[in-house]
Amino acid sequence: MRLYTLMISLGKGSVRFMLRVWSALAWKLGVKLPKSYDFFYLSSHGVGHNAMLGFLHHCGVKLNWHFEESGKQRYTHLYQMLLKAKYAKIGGGGRVLCHCPK
Numbered sequence: 077m078r079l080y081t082l083m084i085s086l087g088k089g090s091v092r093f094m095l096r097v098w099s100a101l102a103w104k105l106g107v108k109l110p111k112s113y114d115f116f117y118l119s120s121h122g123v124g125h126n127a128m129l130g131f132l133h134h135c136g137v138k139l140n141w142h143f144e145e146s147g148k149q150r151y152t153h154l155y156q157m158l159l160k161a162k163y164a165k166i167g168g169g170g171r172v173l174c175h176c177p178k
Contacts, residue, residue, distance in 0.1 A: 103151055
């Protein structure tokens with residue numbers, strides 16, 4: 077995470093550029109998502125997806141949806157969001173990722 081610490085001191089425009097470069101590199105290298113997330117929910121249509129979303133909503137989990145054209149773009153966007161925030165509740169293209177703070 078040394079790279080991320082350096083990026084913060086460069087300013088907003090530079091941070092956005094560096095995150096884009098870093099997430100593209102992470103995609104190519106198959107880097108796992110940050111370990112600070114305790115809960116990931118991945119699903120597709122027809123496997124109880126809506127029931128699970130209803131359950132998460134009932135439990136007070138707020139979800140933001142982000143739709144991208146390709147899996148690579150979706151991964152890049154979600155990876156950048158995970159790096160920027162201490163915790164986040166995000167999803168994209170039928171996939172829900174959330175961090176449940178202790």
